[in-house]
Amino acid sequence: MSRxxxxxxxxxxxxxxxxxxxxxxxxPLAGLSMxxxxxxxxxxLDPENxxxxxxxxxxxxxxxxARV
Numbered sequence: 609m610s611r612x613x614x615x616x617x618x619x620x621x622x623x624x625x626x627x628x629x630x631x632x633x634x635x636p637l638a639g640l641s642m643x644x645x646x647x648x649x650x651x652x653l654d655p656e657n658x659x660x661x662x663x664x665x666x667x668x669x670x671x672x673x674a675r676v
Contacts, residue, residue: 611653611654611655611656612653612654612655612656613655613656613657614655614656614657614658614659615650615653615655615657615658615659616659616660616661617643617646617647617650617658617659617660617661618661619631619633619643619646619660619661619662619669620661620662620663620664621633621664622664623635623664630665630668631664631665631668631669633646633669633672634665634668634669634672640676641672641676643660643669643672643673643676644672644675644676647660647673647676648676660673
């Protein structure tokens with residue numbers, strides 16, 4: 609199996625339907641944030657590059673990405 613050149617995780621949503629002040633991807637699910645689950649799954653593919661696209665409350669999301 610070949611190694612992927614890149615994995616791109618889209619994490620730019622506001623999550624307005626969740627009616628929460630937190631960005632959707634920062635919400636915890638089974639002991640890890642939603643973005644944490646996505647990033648860990650992506651890391652399992654051992655890509656050359658792992659990129660997360662963020663927009664809404666990027667500082668909060670970036671801090672969570674750094675924590676994971």
